[in-house]
Amino acid sequence: MRKPTIPLDAPRRRWTLAASAACLLPLLLQLPPGLAVLIGASAMAVGAMAWRQPLPGWMRLVLTLALVGAVLGLARFSFGRDTGCALLAAMLAIKPSETAGLRDARSMIGFALFAPFATFLLDQGPVSLMLGLVAIVLSLAAMQTLADLESGDRMQRTPGKRLRAIGRLLAIGLPLALSVFWLFPRLGTPLWGVPERAMARPGLSDRMTPGEWIDLMTDDTPALRVRFFGPAPDTSRMYWRGPVLWNFDGRSWTQPQWLRGVPAAESTPAAERWDYELEIEPTDRRQLVALDLPLAAPDSMQMSRDHGLYARAPLTSMTRLRLRSAEPRQYDMKLGHVLRGMALALPDGYNPRTLALARQWRAQAGSDDEAIVRRALDWVRRDFAYTLETPLLGRNSVDEFLFDYKAGFCEHFSSAFVVLMRGTGIPARVVTGYTGGYRNPIGDYWLVRRSDAHAWAEVWLPRRGWVRVDPTAAVAPERIYDTLADRAPGGDLLGGSVTPLLNTSDWLRRGWNNLVLGFDANRQQRLLAPLGIDRVDGSQLALMFAFAASLALLWMLWLSAKGHREPDPILRAWHALDRRYRRLGLGREPHEPASDWAQRVGRTRPELALSLQILSDRFVEWRYAEGQTGGRAGVADGQRSLAKALRAHRPHSGRPRPDPQAVTRE
Incomplete structure (x- = not known):
């Protein structure tokens, strides 16, 4: 026969609900806003209705079906990590409806503790960690109150005393946890990888279809951070080179994969050079970016024929690179027959009006390629407009853009410009990446966001080789040469008064990335570099860990023995x-x-x-x-x-x- 449970009194119920709410909060912050509001409101309503007694079974069934249906509907019935975490939050929201006694309260707290751990599947930032720690502390304090209820201890303890007791318990194990984090030999790659959300975030790829970058252009999350050693270039010269696209099928531009294995083309760099360090946010891709034009590939990276940088494995963790770049005076002067053919190729049966205009310009300009480039830029500057509100283009997308709509954003301008140049017989290609950046005065580094994604063109001229041409800058220079106030985070909110707060937040996030998320096996081996020890091998790390762990265990024994003092x-x-x-x-x-x-x-x-x-x-x-x-x-x-x-x-x-x-x- 089941033993009757001890009923909950009001103080224990408050502790239980507070702990469960603290566990639910960090997970709600990672869900879509509409879904988070729905689940949060449901949790408060259920807690109020079930304060005195559990809800009837039929009502709990209705609530369960309604919330599960809402979650699956908003997730479009796609099953994955995000959907599973949302379902966990929904179940936790209605858990108070069946909580009446001591056994139920313990079950609820145990179930609630899954929520902060599930949060780390979606986000590994400092805010999630701090909220998770608060949730764990409150859960332990709530479990302590339940233990007092079961033992019959009527000693009145203030919340401050309870939290101090829990803090003492955490202090016992903290040194050992820190020694494991810093000194236990790490694998070369992360054990769990990057959260799925980071991998699903839109970013640069080896394919571009004009009009499909809308989500990326409105995403203000960081893509990379840059710290210059010495002077930094003007924002108008900050072109962060990514994938170079050669092949055009009439609709989309793609990158030939085989060029990744071809040595980089020769270039003659200018005298002015920039030395900098990149911190690239995690992604599931191997593509890297660099200030145009990188001089060499870092260790364990490869550089393609068109100076694209690639990692040998997907970037599943924060990636840090030290690079040098310089604008080229001459670039790839020996353009071979095969590459020239690729840079002139156009699909048959597409964009007849554009090709007719190109032939007319070639006949009028003769052999002066630079005159054709200037004429195209003058046309764009005079007759075109920049906008993100563009219609879906049809089969002859370049014709429709150049002669009908005459408005679009960087994808449209770069694609149409390259097609027009190829039609005149000038080798051309599309380059994608990022442009510009915002200097954060706190920390003195540059922030490049995903909304800074950009596409421009490169044309091949006889005495210069590949030359960057940005038709978007010709029609909308404010899109490329923004002022610092325009690029500042929150610059359009409350007159920019929130910008210092956002600067501080990103600086703290950068520090978190450096200290925690970017602490990989390579950085662990260089842990003692400030002391003059370049690298620490595995055996030395094991000895250091054994020593630190021994000290931590002695600390645990001393604090535990000291903690045997009777609390009453x-x-x-x-x-x-x-x-x-x-x-x-x-x-x-x-x-x-x-x-x-x-x-x-x-x-x-x-x-x-x-x-x-x-x-x-x-x-x-x-x-x-x-x-x-x-x-x-x-x-x-x-x-x-x-x-x-x-x-x-x-x-x-x-x-x-x-x-x-x-x-x-x-």
Whole structure:
């Protein structure tokens, strides 16, 4: 037969609901806003309705079906990590509807603890960590209150005292956890990889279809951060080179994969060079970016023929690179027959009006390629407009853009410009990446966001080789050459008053990335570099870990032994009184009741009988009484008075002076 559970009183219910809400909060912050509001409102409504008694079974069933249906509907019935975490949050929101007793409360807290851990499947930032720690502390405190209820301990403890006790428990294990994080030998790649959401975030790829970058152009999340060693170039010269696209099928541009294995083309760099460090956010791709034009590939990276940088494995963690770049004076002067053919190829049967215009321009310009480029830029600057609100283009997309709509964004301009140049016989290709950046004054680094994604063109000219041409900058220079105020995070909110807060937030996130998320096996091996030790091998790390772990274990033993002190002040004073009598050979036996002990002491030391008997009676009344009278304030005053009297009583060989507090019953 199932043992009946102990009913929850109001304080324990409040602790349980507060702990569950703290566990739910970090997970809600990672869900879509509409779904998070729905689940949060449901949690508050269910908690209010089920405060006094559980909801009927039919109502719980309706709530479950409604929330599960809403989650699946908003997720478009796609099953994955995000959907699973949303379902977990929905189930936690309706869990209070069946919480009535002690067993139910423990089950609810145990289930709630899955929520902060599930949060780390979606986000591994410092805010999620701090909220998760708060949730764990409150859950442990709630479990402590439930243990008091089960044991019958009626000692009134303030929330501050409970939280301090939990903090002590966490302090016991924290040094060992930190030694494991910093010193335990790491794998070369992360064990769990990057959260799925980071991998699903739109970014640069080896394919571009004009009009499909809308989501990317409105995404203000960081793509990379840059720290320059020395002067930084003007924002108008910050072109962060990514995939170079050669092949055009009439609709989309793609990158020939085989060029990744071909050595980089020769270039003659300008005298001005930039030395910088990149911190690239995680993604599931191997594509890297670099300031146009990188001079060499870092270790473990490869550079393609068109100076694209690629990692040998997907970038599943924060990637840090040290690079040098310089704008080229001459670039790939020996364009071979195969590459020239690729840079001139156009599909048959597409964009006849564009090709007709190209032939007309070639006939008028003769062999002057630069004149054709200038003419195209003048046309774009005079007749075209920049906008993100573009219609879906049809089969002859370049014709429609150049002659009908004459408005679009960088994908449209770069694609149409390259097609037009190829039509005139000028080799051309599309380059994608990012442009510009925002300098964060806190930390002195540059932030490049995903919304800074850009596409431009490169044309091949006889005496210069590949030359960058940006038709978008010709029609909308403000899109490329933004002022710092325009690029500042939150610059359009409340007159820019929130910008310092957002700067600080991103600086803290950068520090978190460096300290925690970017701490891989390579950085662990260079942990002692500030002390002059370049690299630490596996055996040295093992020794360092063993030493640090030993110190942490000694700390745990010392703090645990120190923590054996009786938390209850009355019991602590009672045990101290027993020790004082034990020094006289009159200590209480473990099996001996307090009253019997007082009587035994009185037979040996009559002068101590009255005071000890009164203290024993008061202690027994406090320890074993069924209830207390006089209200909460009166009970607390009586407990303080008893503890003070127990501490004041001192047995000795002579006759003690009367103790008014010991002989006066409260």
